[in-house]
Amino acid sequence: MLAVGRDRLGVELGFLTSIGDQGSTVVELVGDHPELQEGSTTPLSETYCRKTVGREEPLAVADTRQEESSDDPASGRDGLGCYLGATITVDDRQYGTVCFADAEPRERPFSESERTFVELLTGWISRVLERRRYEDRLRADQCRLETATENVPVVVFACDPGGTFTLSRGRGLESVSFEPGEVVGESIFDVYQEYPDICRHARRALDGEATHHTVELADGVTLEVWYQPVVEDGEVTQVVGVARDITELAEHRERLSGLLETTRSLMQARSREEVADLVATAALDVLGFEANAVHLYDADAEVLEVVAETTAADVPVEDRPAYGVEEGMPGRVFATGESRIIDDLQAIDVETNTDVLQSAMYYPMGVHGTLTIASTEPAAFDGADEQVLALLATAAAAACTRARRERQVREAREHVETVLERINGLVENTVEILVGATTREELESGVVEQLAAADPYTFAGIGRPDVAGETLSPTEWTGTASVPLADATFSLDGSNPVADAVETGRPQVVEPGDVSAGMLGCTGEDAQTAMVVPLVYRDTTYGVFVVFADQVGAFDERERVVLTALGRAVANAINAIERGRILEADEVIELELAIDDPDLLFSRLAAGCECTIEVADFDYRSDGRLRLYLSADGEGETLAGAARTVDAVEDVQLIVDTDENCLLELTVEASLIERLGEFGAVVRDVVAEAGVTRVTVELPYEAEAREVFDLVEDRHPDTELVGYHEHERPVRTRQEFRAALADRFTDRQETALRTAYLGGFFDWPREIDGNDLAEAMDVSRPTYHQHLRTAQRKVFEELFE
Numbered sequence: 001m002l003a004v005g006r007d008r009l010g011v012e013l014g015f016l017t018s019i020g021d022q023g024s025t026v027v028e029l030v031g032d033h034p035e036l037q038e039g040s041t042t043p044l045s046e047t048y049c050r051k052t053v054g055r056e057e058p059l060a061v062a063d064t065r066q067e068e069s070s071d072d073p074a075s076g077r078d079g080l081g082c083y084l085g086a087t088i089t090v091d092d093r094q095y096g097t098v099c100f101a102d103a104e105p106r107e108r109p110f111s112e113s114e115r116t117f118v119e120l121l122t123g124w125i126s127r128v129l130e131r132r133r134y135e136d137r138l139r140a141d142q143c144r145l146e147t148a149t150e151n152v153p154v155v156v157f158a159c160d161p162g163g164t165f166t167l168s169r170g171r172g173l174e175s176v177s178f179e180p181g182e183v184v185g186e187s188i189f190d191v192y193q194e195y196p197d198i199c200r201h202a203r204r205a206l207d208g209e210a211t212h213h214t215v216e217l218a219d220g221v222t223l224e225v226w227y228q229p230v231v232e233d234g235e236v237t238q239v240v241g242v243a244r245d246i247t248e249l250a251e252h253r254e255r256l257s258g259l260l261e262t263t264r265s266l267m268q269a270r271s272r273e274e275v276a277d278l279v280a281t282a283a284l285d286v287l288g289f290e291a292n293a294v295h296l297y298d299a300d301a302e303v304l305e306v307v308a309e310t311t312a313a314d315v316p317v318e319d320r321p322a323y324g325v326e327e328g329m330p331g332r333v334f335a336t337g338e339s340r341i342i343d344d345l346q347a348i349d350v351e352t353n354t355d356v357l358q359s360a361m362y363y364p365m366g367v368h369g370t371l372t373i374a375s376t377e378p379a380a381f382d383g384a385d386e387q388v389l390a391l392l393a394t395a396a397a398a399a400c401t402r403a404r405r406e407r408q409v410r411e412a413r414e415h416v417e418t419v420l421e422r423i424n425g426l427v428e429n430t431v432e433i434l435v436g437a438t439t440r441e442e443l444e445s446g447v448v449e450q451l452a453a454a455d456p457y458t459f460a461g462i463g464r465p466d467v468a469g470e471t472l473s474p475t476e477w478t479g480t481a482s483v484p485l486a487d488a489t490f491s492l493d494g495s496n497p498v499a500d501a502v503e504t505g506r507p508q509v510v511e512p513g514d515v516s517a518g519m520l521g522c523t524g525e526d527a528q529t530a531m532v533v534p535l536v537y538r539d540t541t542y543g544v545f546v547v548f549a550d551q552v553g554a555f556d557e558r559e560r561v562v563l564t565a566l567g568r569a570v571a572n573a574i575n576a577i578e579r580g581r582i583l584e585a586d587e588v589i590e591l592e593l594a595i596d597d598p599d600l601l602f603s604r605l606a607a608g609c610e611c612t613i614e615v616a617d618f619d620y621r622s623d624g625r626l627r628l629y630l631s632a633d634g635e636g637e638t639l640a641g642a643a644r645t646v647d648a649v650e651d652v653q654l655i656v657d658t659d660e661n662c663l664l665e666l667t668v669e670a671s672l673i674e675r676l677g678e679f680g681a682v683v684r685d686v687v688a689e690a691g692v693t694r695v696t697v698e699l700p701y702e703a704e705a706r707e708v709f710d711l712v713e714d715r716h717p718d719t720e721l722v723g724y725h726e727h728e729r730p731v732r733t734r735q736e737f738r739a740a741l742a743d744r745f746t747d748r749q750e751t752a753l754r755t756a757y758l759g760g761f762f763d764w765p766r767e768i769d770g771n772d773l774a775e776a777m778d779v780s781r782p783t784y785h786q787h788l789r790t791a792q793r794k795v796f797e798e799l800f801e
Contacts, residue, residue, distance in 0.1 A: 001128070002030040002098075005121050009084065009114055011102040016088070016125065017049055018096040024049045027096070033103070035079050048083045049097045058086040058115045058122075063105035081105040084114065086122040090129045098122045155223075155243040161236055163188045163202060175221050175245040194218070198225070205229050205239045214246070222250040252384050258286030259391055266399035271407065272296055272368060275399045276308035279392060283373055284310035287388060291357055291374040294396075295323065295330045297367065304330050304369055330370040333362040339393075341386065343379035363389050366397030368404075416558075423562050426454045430566055434573040443577065444476040447570055451547050452479035458526045459483045459548040465492060465502070465541070465707075472498055472543060481526035481548050488521070496520070501534040501544050507564050508532040509555045522548065531555045533567035537575040539711060540679050545570065578680030578700070588698045589705050590684070592723030595693045597716040600672065601646060602630075602688035608642050609634045615686035616663065616758050618673055622747055625650065626674050628666045629758055636662030655776050656759040658767055663758050672712070681708055694722070737798070744794045751777060752787035753795070 002014035013031040017024045023043040026036055044050045052059045061067050061083045085099035098121065145156070150171055158167035164187050169180040183191050192198040201211045205227035216222045225243045229236045262282040269275045276294035283292035291311045295304035304323040323331040333340055340362045342348060358378040363371045371393045375381070381389075433446030444462045451460035459479030465472045472492055477485045490498035496519045497508040510517050510530045517523070522530050527548040535542040547563065549555065555563075597603055606613045611634030618628045632639055636657030643652045648668050656663035673683050676697055685696040695712075699705060705724070713719045742750070755776060760767030774784035 001121060001125055002028060005098075005100055005118065006030055008117060009100050009110075011082065011084075011100050013080075013099075013101045015099050015101075016096065017047075017099065019044060019049065019053055019094065023047075024096070033079070033101075048080065048101075049085060049099065052085040052097045052099070053087055053094070055087055058084060058118045060084045060110035060115055062109040065105065079103060082110075084110050084118055086118050088122050088126050088129070090126055090133060095126070095129065098125055153245050157183075157241050157243070159188055159202070159206070159239045159241075161206060161238065163206060165191070166238065167240075172243060172245050175247070176217065176223070176243075177219070201225070201227055202239070205241070206236055208236050214250075216250075220247065221245060222247045248384075252388075255287055255384075255388055256391075258282065259388060259395070262286060262392070263395045263399075266395055267402060269399055269403050271403050272400045273307050275396055275403055276369075278399075279371060279396045280308040280310045282392065283371070287373075287385075287392070289373045290376050293372045294365075294369060295334075295372070296369040296400075297325075297334065304334055329360075329362050330372060333364050334370050337364050339363045339386075339390070341381060343381075345374070361386070361389055363393035364397075365393050365400060368397055368400035371396060419558060422454060423558075426450060427562070427566070431569065434569055437573065437577065440574055440577050441475075443570070443573055447545060447566075448476045448478050451545065456549045456551045456554050457547050458550050459485075460545065461485045462535075462543060462545040463490070463498075464543040472502065475543075479548065481550070482524050483521040483527050483548055485521065485546075490519075497530075497532045498544055498546075501532040502541055505534050505536050505541070507534065507560055507567070509560070512552060520546065526550045528552055529554055531560070531563055533563050535567055535571040535574065537568070537571040538678055539675060539714065540571075540575065540707065542571050542574045575678060575680065579677070587726060587728050588700065590723070590725040590727065591681075591697050591699065591705055591708060591721065593695045593697075593709070593712055594720045594722045595672075595695065595712065595716045596691070596718040596720075597693075598691055600688075600693055600716060601648060601668070602686060602693040603691050604646065605630075605632075605639060605642055606688035606693075607691035609639050611639065612687065612689040613639075614688075615673070615683075617754060618683075619750070619754075621667065626668050626671050628668060628671065628673070629655075629754065630664045630666060631661060631758065632664070633661050636664065640664055653776060655755050655773075656768055658760075663755075665755075672715070675711065675715075676708070679708060679711055696723070741795060741798055744798070745791060746787075748777075748779075748787045749791040749794070752784055753791035756788055 002016065006012070006014035013029070013033055013036065015029045015031075015036060016027045018027050019025075023041050024047045025041040026038050029036055029038045044053070048059070048061070048064070064080055064083060080101040081104040083099065083101045085097045085101075088095050088098050098118065100118065146169075150169075153170075153172045153175065155170040155172040155176070156167065157165060157169075160166050164185060165183045168178065168183045173180060173182075188202050189199050192202075195215060195217070197213060197215050201213050204211045206229065208229050208231060210226075210228050212224075212226045214222065214224050222245070223243045224246045225241060227239055227241045230238045230240060259282070262278060265278050266275055269278060273296070276296055280292050280294050283289050291309075293306050293309040296307045297304050302325060304325075306322070321328075323334075325331050326335040329340060329342075342360045342362075345358055345360055356376050357374040358376055359380045360372060360374040361381055363373075365371055371389070373381075373389055429450045430447060433450060434443060437443035437446060448460040448462050451457055457479070458481035459477070461474045461477030461479075461483070463472045463474040470492055472490045474485045474488055477483070490496055492499045492502055495516075497510050497516050498520075500506075501508045508531070510520050510522055510532070512522065512528050514522075517530075520530050520532070522528060528550055529552055530546055530548045532544050532546050534544050545567065547555075595603065598607060602613055602615070609632070611632045613630055613632045613634075616629040616631040618626060621627050630639075636654045639662060640652050640654045643649050643664065643666055648670055649666055650669055651665075651667035653665040654662065655665055672695070673686065676683055676695075681697040681699050683695065683697050685694070687694050697708065699708060709719070709721055745753075752773070755773055756762065759773060759776075761770070761773060770781050770785055770788075773788075774781040777784060779787075
């Protein structure tokens with residue numbers, strides 16, 4: 001085309017250039033010129049092409065000499081006299097220029113028709129270049145496809161609209177026993193008539209549907225096949241397809257699927273032995289290895305023992321020994337935690353008594369054992385086998401851990417259920433004793449009998465401190481163990497478990513080997529350990545009980561919590577018995593204590609107000625708070641104001657305030673009177689004067705007066721015993737009479753009667769009237785008198801009826 005253009009235009013040269021980063025390169029040249037050669041490259045700035053590039057219409061120069069200037073870089077460089085060029089594009093991108101030139105100038109300018117001719121010629125050349133480039137790409141793609149099909153294990157095929165093979169090539173043909181092109185000309189439905197699935201998908205593709213499927217051939221080869229119809233003008237002109245041999249992948253997937261099912265089963269196993277059976281079975285049935293064994297580690301014997309094995313029918317069963325840690329290949333693998341693969345068992349010293357097995361793999365199962373896999377073929381294991389076996393061993397280790405943990409949970413649950421059943425029985429029986437006992441001796445005897453009868457306890461005893469609080473001696477004991485408690489005495493000032501329990505108020509556990517074990521009597525097989533539990537009720541310690549067991553570690557956290565709670569319950573019951581004995585005692589002990597403590601409520605008020613204060617009475621409100629009635633010879637408002645400044649005082653009511661005395665009602669959150677009552681003492685009199693409070697209490701004859709004194713002295717160190725008397729009580733005590741009345745009174749009736757009596761309502765002349773008393777109770781006068789008269793009637797009924 002360049003030659004045609006040269007002749008048509010009557011010039012010497014026609015050439016095609018490509019424009020790139022390096023400049024203008026002559027691609028093709030028609031004609032001879034010393035400055036132009038095919039393949040030569042000239043900077044674009046030194047050529048006329050620089051003026052042509054980017055123009056929409058051709059550049060025509062009849063005489064270049066007239067166009068040139070002295071500063072033009074192209075001036076005289078290419079030796080051209082005339083020039084006609086146009087820009088050429090390929091695939092819509094600028095490619096270069098198509099140029100026609102002569103060494104001599106033209107006598108006339110290039111005509112319009114000549115310019116149009118160059119434009120048309122440029123378009124033709126552009127299409128030629130585009131086709132050439134397309135063909136080059138097509139050849140390159142075909143070359144790459146041929147290279148791929150010859151080197152990649154796939155089959156590339158094509159069929160005409162009738163299903164006849166027109167193409168069959170690729171290295172994958174080896175797996176289906178065909179040569180390249182062997183089936184070309186044959187029908188796909190004839191070649192694969194025994195495979196309905198192939199025929200069905202081929203028909204779907206010939207009907208215009210792209211499809212895909214997997215098929216297993218008779219020789220065990222598994223193919224994955226894709227069919228793609230080629231449609232032109234609405235008609236299928238051919239079907240092209242690709243088939244890939246996925247036999248190994250399918251086998252690997254099947255093995256992984258079997259491994260997944262095995263893993264699910266492993267996670268349901270209840271014991272390590274069951275895990276071992278599942279693993280050995282999977283190694284033979286699912287993974288296909290001929291000889292398999294699972295060794296589990298016995299921590300007690302420190303050996304690896306075969307607990308499960310499977311073998312193929314043609315493999316003799318070996319007599320597999322047990323291995324110590326680092327002994328034999330299983331032992332070494334277990335010790336190091338690293339797998340071993342032996343390609344030739346006969347070439348090394350491996351413990352086997354058969355020549356059939358040639359190679360083996362040994363995998364650790366964590367801390368549980370090892371998995372041994374063997375084959376009758378040398379070097380029988382590839383990377384996929386190693387991967388599968390590693391997964392199986394890992395799953396087995398996790399399953400063993402889970403099975404062991406679940407077994408421990410089951411055993412712990414069974415232990416807890418057993419312990420709870422035993423503890424519940426012990427608690428129920430002990431509580432029954434505590435509720436039913438009427439004396440401390442009966443209570444103590446019943447408690448030790450219940451404790452000694454409960455497993456795993458073998459002996460129990462209970463003891464009290466002496467009056468001086470210096471020693472503690474057993475009062476009741478029983479059991480099957482040989483514990484010398486009969487003549488035992490424990491110093492409360494020394495270092496022993498009993499003294500520690502009494503001093504700290506916390507239980508003490510004695511185990512074999514403790515320095516104090518001999519002191520307590522933990523010397524025999526039937527009394528190896530013991531627990532000392534203090535009997536503490538608020539600020540009072542009534543003694544301890546001791547429980548012995550024949551099992552080391554018998555007193556775990558659960559046992560300690562239960563026995564500690566029992567200790568509190570026993571102390572509470574003892575306190576209740578001691579408090580009740582004062583009501584039934586015919587003889588009582590009367591103690592008079594002088595307390596010199598400026599922080600004591602009564603002493604503080606008496607000293608601050610310079611008066612004498614007496615506790616006229618006390619009772620408990622419906623919410624359980626203590627209510628005190630204080631009588632004083634001082635000014636009522638002053639005393640009430642002082643009481644309100646005390647933190648322990650929650651409420652103050654001034655009931656009576658005369659020139660000579662006053663009566664106050666105080667609600668307090670804690671008081672010495674309340675603590676004495678909880679111990680079992682009855683407060684008879686409380687008088688405070690000049691900063692000293694004198695308290696008179698009554699106790700049962702056999703009660704420990706020393707403990708009452710210690711109770712007060714612990715809180716108020718400057719306490720002195722100023723009086724100690726023993727005397728008989730009347731047949732019906734004042735407390736009994738008051739208790740009978742208290743049962744009949746309502747709170748309002750008792751308050752109305754008490755305030756009237758203590759306020760001087762019954763004196764003559766009266767020091768207070770009903771209006772004042774009604775106002776103090778925050779009720780109307782008629783309501784107050786109704787409560788008062790009802791209470792009076794009940795008092796008279798109790799006296800006379």
